[in-house]
Amino acid sequence: MPGLQARNINTLHTKHICPVCSLILRHPLQINTCGHRLCQSCFRHNNQATFTCPQCQTPAAPHQIAPDRGFNNDMQSLPLLCSLCQWNGVLRDYHEHLVQAHPHHEQIIDGCVLKDFGCDEEVSRSGMTEHYRSRQHQEVMMKMAEQIKSQSRGGQMSHTDDGDGNGSILQDFDENVDVLGRGIAMLNEAIDQDQAEIVEYDGRIRSLTESVSKIKLSIQEESAFLEATKQNLDVLRQQVTSLEGKVDNWRQVSNDGTYTWKISGFREKLNDARSERQTSIYSPPFYSSPSGYKMRARLYLHGDGNARRTHMSLFFVLMRGPNDAVLKFPFNYKVTFCLYDQTPQQRHIIDSFRPDIKSNSFQRPRTDMNIASGIPKFAQLAIIEQEGNPYVRDDAMFIRIIVDFNETPKTLLPYVLSLNPGMPIHVQQKLMREEEKKRAVLES
Known part of the structure; x- marks a missing residue:
């Protein structure tokens, strides 16, 4: 989407205006080679191997053009007057106002083709077909037909003596206009019925939307709870793993030197x-x-x-x-x-x-x-x-x-270390004492 329109756009500093679309910058990008800025969408429309600044014609590579978040943040306090109503405020709130009060502000506006006959409503191009079906437009069509009919009758009265058959043509035209009028009336009845159904469907849609919002909120709450539970489980698993490691270490700890x-x-x-x-x-x-x-x-x-x-x-x-x-x-x-x-x-x-x-x-x-x-x-x-x-x-x-x-004699060490380490320590000590006695007897 291009930049934003505002009633006071001509009073703003040029640094806030996009040189491509001549509107207020939207998601500004800065060209690092020259410092000028343009809308993100305007850059995309001109995305080429080499980009030329539309303001000073300085060339720049695409990688030299990046979002200017600091400038965008500064712009949020820019005072603006809505181009479609009397609202005034700052840019930070202007986006939300356009969405809420003017949801179709991005569409191009055209006048109705019957503007000269009294249908002076301005309609977006995408909504013109729907406008043609509206009561207002059809009533203007009826007035236009009546006007043509009146003018035709006046012409008939002024040419009653002609022998060229105009009276028969005008009579057929009158009948066609009457048929058109009756058709429009029937169409209006159908439109009234459709509008009543639309109101009913709108009510259902609002009810369903509320239900979906509640379900979505419930799902979000459940997801948040599950995520918190998952994190707690991860912490508990880590603690259990740590405790298991400590238990294993304590099992291996020796307390006999x-x-x-x-x-x-x-x-x-x-x-x-x-x-x-x-x-x-x-x-x-x-x-x-x-x-x-x-x-x-x-x-x-x-x-x-x-x-x-x-x-x-x-x-x-x-x-x-x-x-x-x-x-x-x-x-x-x-x-x-x-x-x-x-x-x-x-x-x-x-x-x-x-x-x-x-x-x-x-x-x-x-x-x-x-x-x-x-x-x-x-x-x-x-x-x-x-x-x-x-x-x-x-x-x-x-x-x-x-x-x-115990100051074990050095000569006894090979015997001590040859003992089965799997035997309890008191058994090993007993065997060591017996071996020491044997050797003492032999030496004596």
Whole structure:
């Protein structure tokens, strides 16, 4: 649709007038090359490979013409006088006024062809056919016919002595006019009947429209409720998933100072370490007792520091726990690491270290985690990267971390780590004591 008409259009600033349709800008577009504006519909009518500004003839590519939303917003306060009635207001309200008060304002207006005979109603071209059927137009037609009839009778009286047969022609014309009059009267009756039916149908349509509006509103309310319910369900699902993850983590938490860490997806994690996408990984936290120290391990699969590219580096991390206030620091218990040989040979890689109590790594944690400390050269990469090595099976590796509170002799460690980890801890401890006694007897 082109721009808008208004009674005061000639008093407006030219920047508010479209240079194409000479009306008030509607959905203004700005030509970036020169700054001039035109209606969006006027640009579409002239949409070519290269567009020329109709005001200054500056060429512009189509992509250099864009909606000027800021200018459109400024125009909304423009004072206007309706071109079809006495309404006055601002552009923001003018659109709504035209739709409500002049729903057919966009149509071209023409005068009736019988304007000279008294049918002076101005009608849009699209509604002209309906106008011809109106009572007003048909009454004008009857008046026109009566006028012609009167003039014809006057002419007949002035030519009664003619012998050319005009009297018979005029009589036929009179009869035709009478027939036309009776036909128009019948047509008017039919129109009255049609109008009564139209009124009835309008009432039905209004009733149906109200019903449809109520149904639509009900559907919108139901849709809003379903959408809100869906969002709530999504939130609940996320919470359930989070809780399930926490439950699974708690099931795996150890409270006896030992933890068997399964590292799945080993090859991918090793490649991440090589490429430095992720140089280290952490084990889940575990505890020395239900109210004891909180700990975890940190593994550099491709080595750290001087051990980079030659060894796996394995470290111990002391974490801030809920009961640190009643625990003894610095932490000074021996830590043992074991990389499991997953074959019957059980040639585990075992190494231990004792904490340096002067190091900040073993003081009471003041942040979530202390600095990791442990064994930089824990296992040779040449062995771990070897195809078919006994330490990686089904793309998984197992590492056991043991905080030794009982000062287990180093010679007993291979036996301790060969015990079935699936046995309860008290059974393992019993077997360890029995083995220690046996060895003491043999040594004596």
